Amino acid sequence: MGPVVWQATKWPATEFLTVTKQEHNSVVKGIINGCTDAEPFSIQYEIEITPEWKVSSFHIIRDGLQPTALKLTSDLNGHWFDKDGNHIEAFDDCTDIDISLTPFTNTLPIRRLEFDHGERKLLNMLYIKLPEFELQKLQQYYTKMDNHLYLYENGDSGFRAELPVDENGIVKDYPGIFTRVY
Template sequence: MSFRDVALLAEPRSLRWRPVEGIGLEHFTLRGTPAGIRAESVVIGERGGGEPYGVSYAIDCDPGFAVTALTIATTDGRRVFLERRDGIWRDVFGEHLPAFDDCVDIDLAGTPFTNTLPIRRESWQPGQSREFAMLYIPFDSFVPRLDRQVYTCLEPRLFRYQAADRSFEAELPVDDDGLVLDYPSLFERI
């Protein structure tokens, strides 16, 4: 199974998702760069208690969708920068973050895009399952933590996502670029 070669996109590809519940919107752009792929987005929404937030993020990947850098900025002034070089994650000060050395992928709360990373990075056959160590960043504290997730290829363009502790799962249909179409109970493409 293969996806379109996003790195060769002549023009950036933009799309939008909205939350299934509550108020919000994500405007997302994916484009090829000389070094690989860049995803940029602006997300507005509300947390569980109805508190509004605004976040922008940029994720740089190599041509195989392995994350090389991440920048997140909030409208209230918080900022996170992480970089992955030679299999090692570093913060904005260049300090090694050893807790994340097993992580190739990231997961940002508040966007379905980061599900695309392990889906695109790996080669899949229907029925295959893989567990991933993810560098997870929640949109409330913005404090990175380790999270384990399982993806199963159900069909060429349909994947099951599961939290490794089995506390949550969803079937994720994706398009020819591996981008989530709908994320049941969380996001829908508009």
């Protein structure tokens, strides 16, 4: 799979993403450059995923006026640990992550889970709100509407979006939020 580029439509930002297969896992790297509330930012993230599309770790770095970094690892059984190895109980039962400024993380449950047509699944997600670096546990629903179309629903806010995906399960368009340009 080649690189992917998204353009944000609600604020000035773009993302460049690559997925590199390695011997025992894949590494996803994204670079998001933009501006919110008149403050520029550059965010780089790296997600390590297993062949089953489970997140084993992620690392997010923000450059700019307020540099910040976050690194968490998973035991692949719904338990998360900080950079010092401390268990973070608040995120127990979260297998997938949702990074707010990228549509890529919607791909994780779409690729990891097997869906029947019309099937709706409830997931506990470790949500990372950027550029603020606020973390919370959220409930989200995914429904397979067609081979290349999923309905995303945020169980907490009620937000919904139909997400068309390509043959690799990568989001092509996030209506009103992101448009894939490459």
